[in-house]
Every structure is written in structure tokens, then in C-alpha cells.
Amino acid sequence: MKLIKKILLAILIVLVAIQFIQPGKNNSNEILPTDISKQFSIPESVQAVLKTSCYDCHSNNTRYPWYSFIQPGAWWMASHIKNGKADLNFSEFGSYSTHKQQSKLKSIANTINDGSMPLSAYTIIHNTAKLSKENKALVIDWATKMKDSLSQKIKL
Amino acid sequence: MKNIIIGIAVFATTLSACNNSSDKSNEAKNKNSDSVITSSKTNQEPTKVTTSVKDIIDGYLQMKNALVNDNGSDAANAGKTIMTAVDKMDTSSLSDQQKKSFADVADDIKENAQHCSVNGNKIEHQREHFEMLTQDMYDLVKSAGAGQTLYYDHCPMYNNGKGANWISEIKEIKNPYLGKKMLTCGSVKEALK
Numbered sequence: 077m078k079l080i081k082k083i084l085l086a087i088l089i090v091l092v093a094i095q096f097i098q099p100g101k102n103n104s105n106e107i108l109p110t111d112i113s114k115q116f117s118i119p120e121s122v123q124a125v126l127k128t129s130c131y132d133c134h135s136n137n138t139r140y141p142w143y144s145f146i147q148p149g150a151w152w153m154a155s156h157i158k159n160g161k162a163d164l165n166f167s168e169f170g171s172y173s174t175h176k177q178q179s180k181l182k183s184i185a186n187t188i189n190d191g192s193m194p195l196s197a198y199t200i201i202h203n204t205a206k207l208s209k210e211n212k213a214l215v216i217d218w219a220t221k222m223k224d225s226l227s228q229k230i231k232l
Numbered sequence: 233m234k235n236i237i238i239g240i241a242v243f244a245t246t247l248s249a250c251n252n253s254s255d256k257s258n259e260a261k262n263k264n265s266d267s268v269i270t271s272s273k274t275n276q277e278p279t280k281v282t283t284s285v286k287d288i289i290d291g292y293l294q295m296k297n298a299l300v301n302d303n304g305s306d307a308a309n310a311g312k313t314i315m316t317a318v319d320k321m322d323t324s325s326l327s328d329q330q331k332k333s334f335a336d337v338a339d340d341i342k343e344n345a346q347h348c349s350v351n352g353n354k355i356e357h358q359r360e361h362f363e364m365l366t367q368d369m370y371d372l373v374k375s376a377g378a379g380q381t382l383y384y385d386h387c388p389m390y391n392n393g394k395g396a397n398w399i400s401e402i403k404e405i406k407n408p409y410l411g412k413k414m415l416t417c418g419s420v421k422e423a424l425k
């Protein structure tokens with residue numbers, strides 16, 4: 077009994093202790109010249125969907141949810157942001173080569189189409205980030221058209 | 233009691249240390265796995281100091297053939313071959329125009345090859361990147377030349393009828409998107425020299 081109490085106390089203290097270890101935050105608030113919105117025309121409706129459903133992990137500006145202030149939620153969020161930005165960063169989209177932009181647009185359509193994005197671990201908590209059928213179609217249609225117009229540009 | 237508190241203090245410091253170095257240790261891990269693979273490759277052929285467009289094409293064809301055989305782990309290895317070939321590419325013999333086109337395709341070739349290299353167990357995901365890789369390769373071959381006869385093939389069925397292209401060294405159709413399911417689906421659209 078005494079041992080169990082000690083263990084519980086230890087766990088409690090660990091939980092408290094890790095609260096002091098917070099990873100750096102990903103919110104620069106500045107819109108870079110390489111931001112996708114500075115280089116391409118994105119309809120407001122599409123932009124709104126991307127902001128709500130994708131930007132937390134794929135831009136330099138995360139709107140931090142409440143649990144990300146509580147460990148281990150902060151680590152969880154930080155690792156998604158790190159891996160997500162490595163694959164696709166809307167804040168730096170303009171610095172990608174034309175071929176890479178093209179591929180990323182195709183990947184955006186693919187991942188939305190097969191439901192792998194936004195990550196389901198995230199939409200469980202963020203109900204609003206879930207994409208409706210209409211919003212899926214909206215973004216896929218935009219990404220496909222953008223991709224085709226870039227391919228046209230490459231051919232010239 | 234004192235012991236517990238000291239223990240926790242130590243634990244917390246270790247955690248914060250891990251937290252800061254996690255990026256680095258991941259990188260180190262990646263490097264390690266890379267070097268293991270390169271060294272096993274050097275057993276087969278001496279590593280070249282520089283590579284040419286031909287080496288990138290060879291890596292691509294290796295991936296294509298792995299996908300024809302529905303073999304994700306071979307496709308993953310081909311992805312690594314392509315990444316090395318792009319990294320060591322000697323662009324000095326290219327014209328300015330060719331250099332420019334190479335610069336535009338290079339990082340996308342690498343990115344797609346990288347995704348294939350880490351998704352050996354997800355062949356459908358590899359095929360998605362292979363489709364994008366094909367577009368890069370087509371533009372590269374158009375700009376820098378193939379150095380051999382290649383065939384640009386089209387499969388109308390892949391992707392729910394949206395269709396997709398690939399490049400092959402043989403005239404006969406062997407479909408890398410559908411593999412065994414539909415090996416001979418497709419047709420030659422263009423011969424590339």
C-alpha cells in the first residue's frame with residue numbers, strides 16, 4: 077500500500093514536472109513573401125478551408141489548441157508540426173520549384189481524396205477541421221486546376 | 233521521500249534534454265540507416281564520385297520495374313538510388329538551359345524518391361509518388377536527352393480512369409501502376425530519344 081502511494085505520487089510529480097518543458101511555438105504571425113497566398117490566386121472559400129483544416133500543421137502559424145499547453149499534448153502537436161511542415165509548408169510554398177509546387181498540389185488532392193489528410197488523430201479533437209464533402213470537392217478542384225495551369229507553364 | 237524528489241528532478245532534466253535533441257537524434261538515425269544502405273550497395277558496384285542523367289534514369293527504371301513486380305521494398309531501394317544519383321549529379325556538361333531545367337526538377341525528383349524510399353510497405357502510396365516522379369523524369373529527358381531509346385507509355389485505367397503515364401526502356405507494355413492485376417494495360421504514346 078505504501079509503495080502504491082509512493083508510485084502514484086511519483087507519477088503525479090512527473091506530470092507536473094513535464095509541464096515546465098514546453099517546445100517552442102510555431103506562430104510567426106508574419107506572412108512571408110513566399111506564402112502561397114502572395115504568389116497564387118486562391119479563392120477565399122478555398123483559403124478558409126485550408127486555414128481551418130491544414131494550416132495548424134502545414135504553415136508557420138499554428139493556432140494552438142488548449143491541450144497543446146498541457147504535456148504531453150505539446151510534444152504531440154510539435155511533432156505533427158515538424159513532420160507536416162517538412163512535407164508541405166503553405167508559408168513557404170512560393171519558394172518551391174515549379175515542379176515541386178505541381179507535385180504538392182497533386183498530393184493535396186490525393187490526400188484529401190483518400191481521406192489521409194487532415195490526420196484523423198487531429199480531427200477527432202478538432203471537429204471543425206473535418207472536411208465536408210463539398211469542401212473536399214472545392215479544394216480538390218482548386219488544386220487540380222492550379223496544377224494543370226502550372227503544367228501548362230512548364231511546357232511553354 | 234527525498235529520493236523520490238531527486239529521482240523526479242533527474243527524470244525531468246533528462247526529458248527536457250531529450251526534447252531539445254530529438255531533432256538531432258532523428259537526423260542521426262536517418263543518416264545511420266542511409267549509410268547502412270549505401271555500404272551494402274558499394275558491395276555490388278564501386279560508388280561513383282559523380283553521376284549523370286543516365287544514373288537518375290537507371291534508378292527510375294529500377295523503380296518502375298519494382299512496381300511492375302508489385303515489389304515495394306525494391307521500389308524503396310530504387311528511391312534511395314535516385315536520391316544519391318541526384319545528389320551527386322555532375323551538371324558541368326549541361327548547357328545553361330539544361331542546367332536551369334535540371335535545377336527545377338531536381339528537388340522534386342528527390343522529394344518523390346524520398347517518399348518512395350520510406351514507404352516500402354505502402355505500394356499504392358509509392359505509386360502516387362511514382363506518377364509525379366514520371367512527370368519530372370519526362371521533363372528531364374526532354375531537356376537533357378535520354379541517351380537511349382525510351383518509351384512514354386499511358387495507362388488509361390489507373391486512378392479511377394484519370395489515367396497516368398510512365399517511362400519504359402522496353403516497347404512491350406508492363407504496367408507499373410496496376411502490376412499483376414493488369415500487367416499489359418496501356419499503350420506507347422511517344423518514343424523518346
Ligand SMILES: [Cu+2]
Nearest residue numbers: 347348357361
Ligand atoms: Cu508521400
